[in-house]
Structures are given as structure tokens and as C-alpha cells.
Amino acid sequence: xxxxxxxxxxxxxxxxxxxxxxxxxxxxxxxxxxxxxxxxxxxxxxxxxxxxxxxxxxxxxxxxxxxxxxxxxxxxxxxxxxxxxxxxxxxxxxxxxxxxxxxxxxxxxxxxxxxxxxxxxxxxxxxxxxxxxxxxxxxxxxxxxxxxxxxxxx
Amino acid sequence: xxxxxxxxxxxxxxxxxxxxxxxxxxxxxxxxxxxxxxxxxxxxxxxxxxxxxxxxxxxxxxxxxxxxxxxxxxxxxxxxxxxxxxxxxxxxxxxxxxxxxxxxxxxxxxxxxxxxxxxxxxxxxx
Numbered sequence: 001x002x003x004x005x006x007x008x009x010x011x012x013x014x015x016x017x018x019x020x021x022x023x024x025x026x027x028x029x030x031x032x033x034x035x036x037x038x039x040x041x042x043x044x045x046x047x048x049x050x051x052x053x054x055x056x057x058x059x060x061x062x063x064x065x066x067x068x069x070x071x072x073x074x075x076x077x078x079x080x081x082x083x084x085x086x087x088x089x090x091x092x093x094x095x096x097x098x099x100x101x102x103x104x105x106x107x108x109x110x111x112x113x114x115x116x117x118x119x120x121x122x123x124x125x126x127x128x129x130x131x132x133x134x135x136x137x138x139x140x141x142x143x144x145x146x147x148x149x150x151x152x153x154x
Numbered sequence: 155x156x157x158x159x160x161x162x163x164x165x166x167x168x169x170x171x172x173x174x175x176x177x178x179x180x181x182x183x184x185x186x187x188x189x190x191x192x193x194x195x196x197x198x199x200x201x202x203x204x205x206x207x208x209x210x211x212x213x214x215x216x217x218x219x220x221x222x223x224x225x226x227x228x229x230x231x232x233x234x235x236x237x238x239x240x241x242x243x244x245x246x247x248x249x250x251x252x253x254x255x256x257x258x259x260x261x262x263x264x265x266x267x268x269x270x271x272x273x274x275x276x277x278x279x280x
Contacts, residue, residue: 034229050232056225063221065196065232068260098183098190105181105194117228131219132196132259 037114047106051085053114058145060138062114067132068105076127076136081119083136086111118144175238178216178261186273188266189247195237196259197221202236203256205263210243212252214261 034053051064064085066074074087088109120138127136178193195203198216206213216237243249248268255262 037229051229052227052232053229054223054225055228059225060228061223061225063223063232065259067194067196068192068258095181095183095190098185101182101184101189103181104179105192106179129258131199132194133221 037112047089047108047110048112049085049110051112051114055117058139060116060118060120060140062136062138064112064134064136065132066129066134069129069132071129074129074134076125076134078120078122078125078138081116083114083116083138084111085114085134085136120144174235175215176233176235177239178214178237180239186267188264189244191241191261191263191265193237193239193261193263194259195261197232198237198256198259198261200256203254203261205254207249207252210245210249211240212243212263213240214238214263216261 037053049064049066051062054061054063062083062085066087069087069089073089074085077084077086086109089107091107116138119141121141124139125136127134129135178195180194181192183190193214193216195216197218199219202217202219204213204215204217206215214237218234218236243265244267246267247265251266253264255264
């Protein structure tokens with residue numbers, strides 16, 4: 001007869017350490033290149049303008065909703081393979097003597113950083129501000145564009 | 155036998171599907187002379203704007219201008235829905251003098267109060 005020591009099954013009573021590593025595993029399962037960007041749009045961090053990212057054969061296109069701003073108030077820069085859109089919306093002085101009935105609009109500084117999945121030609125980046133939407137077109141570098149590779153059959 | 159046959163469902167063209175709208179964010183201010191309303195509708199220009207007044211209710215509707223984007227969507231936060239919001243007006247507002255301005259996706263409505271309603275001094279004659 002074998003006398004083996006009774007081992008309490010590990011999972012019956014998981015310690016906190018195991019729970020957090022389980023959470024990390026689940027996070028990794030769902031992580032995409034965009035989870036970091038999604039995390040920056042938390043409600044509590046103030047004004048985070050909504051943005052969309054598209055990709056075609058030659059470019060990345062980023063649209064950011066920034067209504068009621070002046071072109072000079074928006075700053076677009078490229079750094080370390082990430083696009084940064086920032087600026088400040090100043091409160092209008094003409095409303096100072098008025099009584100605010102409803103204030104849902106955000107004012108002040110904002111910043112969004114978009115990590116780009118492939119390298120772009122920094123000198124060819126274009127930005128346009130129309131109807132309150134900022135459109136940034138980032139052309140991919142030649143190496144980053146999809147290439148047809150011929151398959152040789154011997 | 156005929157009684158078992160159910161009434162035919164309305165043809166797809168007759169069924170009206172309620173359109174989903176997104177509520178634009180607003181700031182409303184009041185001064186002695188009137189109200190100022192600012193509504194954020196990025197992606198909307200003057201052509202897509204529709205402001206209707208019915209009784210003492212004002213409806214602001216903004217249709218997004220078509221954006222030509224080719225390519226694959228990688229990340230989305232913006233809505234595709236059009237904007238709509240309804241407001242009940244203070245009866246003191248002179249609806250005939252309401253004016254609107256649209257600039258970079260921001261609608262600014264000026265809603266002046268009627269002259270009669272404004273506080274004014276009454277001089278006492280001897």
C-alpha cells in the first residue's frame with residue numbers, strides 16, 4: 001500500500017497571486033496593437049478627442065474629432081514611430097459675464113498618441129483640418145508597403 | 155383554411171426603421187439679452203445642418219459630410235451616426251430673431267430675448 005501525502009488541490013483555494021497572473025494571461029489573450037491606444041481614452045483623464053485609424057496600401061489615415069478649434073491651436077508631431085496630436089482649447093472670454101446653463105464641452109489641453117504599426121515617411125505626412133475633423137495622412141515608407149513576391153517553381 | 159393564413163408582414167420598404175442618432179455635446183449660456191447655445195458636431199458642415207422650430211421646441215440635426223476613406227479600419231472611436239438634439243425654449247426668446255453660425259463643426263445659436271421681456275426702467279413723471 002502506498003502512503004502518499006495528501007496534496008490539497010491548488011485551484012480549490014487560489015491565492016491572490018494566482019488570480020492576478022490569471023488576469024494577466026487573459027489580458028495577453030485579448031491584447032491587440034490597439035489596446036494601449038484604447039486605454040488612453042478613459043473617461044477620467046479629461047478631454048480625449050475621439051479618433052479613427054485606417055490603413056490602405058500606401059498610407060495610414062488618422063481622423064480626430066476636434067470641433068470648434070483654430071488651426072493654430074492644434075499640434076501634430078511624429079516621434080519614435082508614433083503620431084502625437086495635442087493642443088489646447090481656450091475658453092472664450094465673451095462668455096464670462098454670462099450664466100452657464102449647461103457645460104458639457106471640454107476645454108483645456110488634450111493629447112492623443114497613436115502608435116503606428118509600420119514606419120512612415122515623416123517628411124511626407126499631411127494634415128488637414130476641415131468641419132472640425134483633423135485628418136492626418138501618413139505615407140508608408142517603401143519598405144513598409146505590401147509587396148508581391150513571385151514564387152518560383154523549379 | 156383561410157383563417158389560418160396570417161396577415162402578410164409589411165413590405166420592407168414600408169417598415170420605417172428608427173434611425174440611431176448621437177447626441178451632440180452642448181454649452182448653453184444665458185445673459186440679460188438672450189441665450190447662446192454651442193453644439194459640437196464634428197464632420198458636419200452648413201449643408202448638412204437642419205434646424206427646425208416647432209412651437210417652443212427647437213430641433214438641431216446634423217448630417218455628417220461623406221468622408222472618402224479607402225482602406226481598412228484599424229481602430230474606431232468615432233461614431234458614424236448623425237447628430238440630433240431637441241431643446242425646449244424659454245418663452246422669453248424671440249424666435250423670429252434666432253440666428254445660427256457653423257464653423258469647424260461647431261454650431262453657435264444666438265437666441266435673443268424679446269425686447270418686452272427685458273428688465274427696463276420706468277421713469278416716473280412728476
